[in-house]
Each structure stands twice: as C-alpha cells, then as structure tokens.
Amino acid sequence: MVSAPATRRRRWLVPAIAVAVVAVAAAGLLIARNGQANGGKKKDEKDKVAAAPVEISTVGKGTISTYLETTTVLEAENSATLVARRQGQVVALLAEEGQSVAQGQVLARLEDTEARISLERAKVTLEQAESDAARARMLHERGVQAQTTLDELTFKLRTAKENVAQAQYDLAQTRIVAPFSGKVVARTIQLGETVTPGKECFRVDDFSPLLARVHFPEREQNRVAVGHTATLALDAHPDRTFPAKVSIVNPTIDRANGTFKVTLEVHDPTATLRPGSFARVRLEAASFADVVLLPRKAVLTEDGDSYVYVAQGDSVDRVAVELGAIDGDTAQILSGLTPGTKVVTVGQGGLKQGARIKPVAF
Secondary structure, rough: OOOOOHHHHHHHHHHHHOOOOOOOHHHHHHHHHHHHHHHHHHHHHHHHOOOOOEEEOOEEEEEEOOOOOEEEEEEEEEEEEEEEOOOOEEEEEEEOOOOOOOOOEEEEEEEOOOHHHHHHHHHHHHHHHHHHHHHHHHHHHHOOOHHHHHHHHHHHHHHHHHHHHHHHHHHHHHEEEEOOEEEEEEEOOOEEEEEEEOEEEEOOOOOEEEOOOEEHHHHHHHHHOOOEEEEEEOOOOOEEEEEEEEEEOOOOOOOOOEEEEEEEEEEEOOOOOOOOEEEEEEEEEEEEEEEEEHHHOOEEEEEOEEEEEEOOOEEEEEEEEEEEEOOOEEEEEEEEEOOOEEEEOOHHHHOOOEEEEOOOOO
C-alpha cells in the first residue's frame, strides 16, 4: 500500500519534468534560429568582400615595335671653317651670319691690286710668247728656222701659260668662297681688317641633312641596320617629332665603353632644326605584325614569372603568360592568351585564384 506522501510527490514531479523538456526544446530551437541567422549574415558579408570591382579589357592582335632610346646633339653634315690664304686688307664683306649661300659664292674680298697687276703682266707675256712661237713654227716649216730656236720658244710659251695660271690662282686667293651650299654660322673678320694666312674668317654649315650620331651597347648591334627609322624629340619643339633614318652603322666596337656608333640622317624641309640642338632619339629596332597584344598594365610579376587574371564569368583564373616586345603601354603576348580573352587590367592587385569580381568602368 502506497503512502499518501509518495502519491503527492508523483503528482508534482511529472508536470515538472514535462515543463523542463519543453524549456530545453524551446532553447534549442532559439539557438538554432540564431545560428542560422548569424551564419547567413556572415555569408553575405563574405560575398560582398569577394566581389572586387575591376576593369576588363579584351586581348587583341596588331603590330608592335621595339625601340632603342638615347640622347645626342645634332650636327651639320658638312661644316667648314674658312681661313685667309694670303695676307691682305678686307675690302668687301658679301655675306653675314644666318645667310644662305651657294657653292662657289664669294663671301669676302681682300685687297687685290697687286694680284691683278701680276695677272695682267703674265697675260701680256703669254701673248708675246704665243706670237713668237707661232712665227717660229712657220719659219721652221719653210726651213729657215733652226729646231733649237723653235724648241726654245715653245718652252717659253709653256712657261708663260704656267705664269698666267699662277697669277690667276694668286688673285683667287684674295676671295673667300663658300665650298658648298649652306648657311653662314660665324663671321670672324671685320671690314678694313688686315688678315694674315690662316686667319679664321667664316664658318659655313650645311643644314640638309643634319646628322645625329648615337651610341648603343654592343649587344644591340644585330638589331640595328641601315634604313631603320627613328624619331627625334626636342625640348624646344615639345609638340613635334622629326623623322630620321639610319645611314651608317659603324662595324667596330669602342673598347673604352663597349658601344658602337650609329649615324642618323635627319631631313627637315621646314628648316626648324639647328646644329647643336639637344635631341632625344627613339630608334625602331624591330617590328612585329599580326601578333597578340595586351595592355601592359594587366601583367603582374611574381618571382620573375609574369601572369594575368582572366575573367571567367563573375570570377577569375590566374594564367601564366610569356611576354615579347613591349612598346609603351602595350605588350606582346607570346604564349598563355588568345585574341578575344577577357583580362583584368585594373584592380587585379588584390585578387587571388577564383576570386569573385564585378566589372566596372574606371
């Protein structure tokens, strides 16, 4: 027989256990719901971080060239310093600095009275010698003039001709003459000045064409040939470039610095350029047509290896590439990409394999 107290304990214990079970179930459900909510929130935040804004460009094909760059000072192809050949007073100045002159044009005259008198005297002597020689030949043909006399007069005639030539040469030395067409770039004599032999009088430069002599390392010698083109840029004309062409490639190497010399001809129909101007030279060393091209900024480098990020829908693949020629902002791709491939060009610095992207316009 069960006592009354035991019966009462059973009556309140059963409801208490039921309440406890319900409480535990409710707490578990609440924890599960909170966990699901927090997990969803973290996943959304993760997705937002992974979708990096990037710029996309398409791989294409085209032509690219490689260049050698250096600096130089322009020179005249022909430059001559004209000196006095004899002593004399400057009696006429016929050219000034900056003036264009033709080959053979007289730039200045020295006092020539003595030279003219000598020439006239030599001409008179020549006329007399020609007359005597002609008369001797006629008499010799008639048999009344000895051969020795004819030979003597013939020799005098020859000497008279040489004296005239010498007098003409001496008179020519009183003229300072342009040896080629060009411009007078310096005049160093004054009217009335008495000059002596060797005195510098004028300097004449030929501005067409101008020459640009440059030097490149020995390793580049096989990349430069006569006929290759180049462009020149000058600080004095920042908005223009001037075409040039390789005219001479020196076959020797300078032992002092390991370089070889290249001479460029610069034709300037506008006569804008001047000898002595400082110029930056960009020489085309090679050109490649119909090759795969990509903006250079798309290429990243790690441990000496080059790679790009290729867009695949809303994510990227890291792809290794081999670079060829590079010209400014454009690079040639030898392997790893084909035309039409979409590549990340801006915003790829923080990407990793498989990262999510969002294409935007920067």
